[in-house]
């Protein structure tokens with residue numbers, strides 16, 4: 001299984017949507033809640049190439065983007081392979 005990380009904030013609908021998709025896939029992930037974590041947020045922005053919205057998702061350290069990007073990968077039928085890669 002790939003290493004999956006998702007940066008989130010509280011009360012974030014897009015975060016809930018992305019996590020629900022990962023949950024449906026049975027994917028284990030590390031959630032980094034940056035609601036009150038400025039250093040964590042700054043690290044997220046740096047890793048995401050400037051992306052400041054949440055969620056920001058990383059699969060095996062590769063920046064995927066947010067919930068819409070994850071859903072687009074799923075719509076193309078490519079998410080299962082990405083999640084299983086190691």
Ligand SMILES: N[C@@H](CCC(=O)N[C@@H](CS)C(=O)NCC(=O)O)C(=O)O
Pocket residue numbers: 011012013014015052053054055065066067068069
């Ligand atoms: N298209 C993005 C939208 C993400 C988005 O707008 N997230 C909101 C929170 S749910 C956000 O980060 N807003 C800016 C902010 O909270 O500073 C995605 O699919 O992830």
